[in-house]
Amino acid sequence: MDRRTFMLGTAAAALYAARPFALQASAVELGSIDGSVSGNNFTATTFLDYLASIKLTWAMISLPEAVLEDDGAIRQVREHADKLGIKLQLAYGSLCPSSRSFKPDLGSVEQQVTRAINATKIFGATCFRCILGLDPERPQIDKHIDDMVAAIRPVRSRIVDSGVKLAVENHGGDLQARELKAMIEAVGPDVMGVCLDSGNPTWMLEDPQMTLEMLIDYTETCHVRDSAVWMVPEGIAVRWVNMGDGNVDIDGWVRKFIQAKPGMPLIFENLVSGRPRIHHIYDPAFWDNWRKMPAWEFARFLALAEKGTPKPATPRAPGKTAGQQRIEDLETCVTYTRDLLRRI
Numbered sequence: 565m566d567r568r569t570f571m572l573g574t575a576a577a578a579l580y581a582a583r584p585f586a587l588q589a590s591a592v593e594l595g596s597i598d599g600s601v602s603g604n605n606f607t608a609t610t611f612l613d614y615l616a617s618i619k620l621t622w623a624m625i626s627l628p629e630a631v632l633e634d635d636g637a638i639r640q641v642r643e644h645a646d647k648l649g650i651k652l653q654l655a656y657g658s659l660c661p662s663s664r665s666f667k668p669d670l671g672s673v674e675q676q677v678t679r680a681i682n683a684t685k686i687f688g689a690t691c692f693r694c695i696l697g698l699d700p701e702r703p704q705i706d707k708h709i710d711d712m713v714a715a716i717r718p719v720r721s722r723i724v725d726s727g728v729k730l731a732v733e734n735h736g737g738d739l740q741a742r743e744l745k746a747m748i749e750a751v752g753p754d755v756m757g758v759c760l761d762s763g764n765p766t767w768m769l770e771d772p773q774m775t776l777e778m779l780i781d782y783t784e785t786c787h788v789r790d791s792a793v794w795m796v797p798e799g800i801a802v803r804w805v806n807m808g809d810g811n812v813d814i815d816g817w818v819r820k821f822i823q824a825k826p827g828m829p830l831i832f833e834n835l836v837s838g839r840p841r842i843h844h845i846y847d848p849a850f851w852d853n854w855r856k857m858p859a860w861e862f863a864r865f866l867a868l869a870e871k872g873t874p875k876p877a878t879p880r881a882p883g884k885t886a887g888q889q890r891i892e893d894l895e896t897c898v899t900y901t902r903d904l905l906r907r908i
Contacts, residue, residue, distance in 0.1 A: 568875070589822055589905045593829040595622025597655055597787060600834040600894045603887030608641045614891075616648040618898060622829040624785070625695060626655045629670055632904040638686045652829075653785055654692040656680045660712035661731070663697035663738075670792045673715040681726045691731040691784040693759040695749075696742060699737035702853045707744060713750045723755040731784040734775060736767040741778040742858065748782050757784035761833065762817050766791040766802040769854060771864040772812045780824045787833035789897070790814040793865070794872030798843035800865075803837040803875055807897040807904075811872045818901070819908050830901065834894045838877050
């Protein structure tokens with residue numbers, strides 16, 4: 565075989581190998597959680613109408629308690645989504661009974677799981693998103709993990725029988741990836757998985773790429789947004805930004821996600837920050853909430869910050885409401901991501 569034949573053959577083989585992924589990427593469906601466009605007084609149906617207008621085909625929706633208790637009302641949401649060609653997932657809240665985010669007035673964990681499973685089955689989905697908590701849970705995170713595990717274990721058989729999984733979000737403020745993975749293993753990955761959020765890791769001192777690597781095998785659904793990370797005199801600043809405006813290699817994150825989870829949609833949770841969140845890493849007291857974090861994990865996050873540059877927020881234009889700005893931001897991210905899927 566001469567050199568020219570070898571080179572042509574190698575190029576053809578490379579093109580052939582790349583073709584399946586290119587087709588896979590172009591077929592990825594996009595969606596959004598309703599929180600991306602909060603401040604616009606959308607109901608469940610008007611939110612679906614909006615998503616249809618920008619050609620998104622997945623919706624993650626929070627339902628009021630009155631609707632969760634009304635099968636007919638849930639079916640109306642499903643029927644409207646079906647007419648628009650939109651697939652549904654439920655966004656639920658905390659299922660940790662010791663979390664400040666848990667709402668005991670809505671019933672026990674068992675009762676709330678039962679309602680969420682019922683709504684999910686009516687939606688025709690296989691999982692629903694839920695959380696442990698927020699920042700207030702971080703100082704006693706081990707206790708809250710134990711409490712959530714203890715609350716879910718008694719309803720394991722009911723969850724298994726339903727065919728629906730709990731997709732626990734790596735939420736901003738509560739769980740690091742390593743802790744969420746351990747909680748899933750304790751409960752059982754047959755009943756609990758992950759709603760993998762690409763933005764929250766930067767709140768948790770994590771490189772989003774590392775979070776994906778650690779949790780992708782457990783992932784049932786996702787939230788996608790970009791982040792900017794940079795050094796400041798006090799420590800490390802982080803801001804959630806529109807897709808493509810950050811420095812965490814969101815393009816690479818999307819590529820890895822598609823490769824690992826072919827056919828799974830990308831669901832935006834686009835929450836553009838105003839002021840950055842500051843991690844005061846030079847203050848010894850800051851580390852009280854992060855004593856068990858391995859040095860190698862923090863080193864990956866620190867490397868991102870050291871390469872970053874300040875990314876201040878752009879002031880909202882006069883006369884534009886916060887809700888209008890969120891719509892503009894989401895549509896900016898949709899455009900960027902559609903172009904990204906064509907490029908990769």
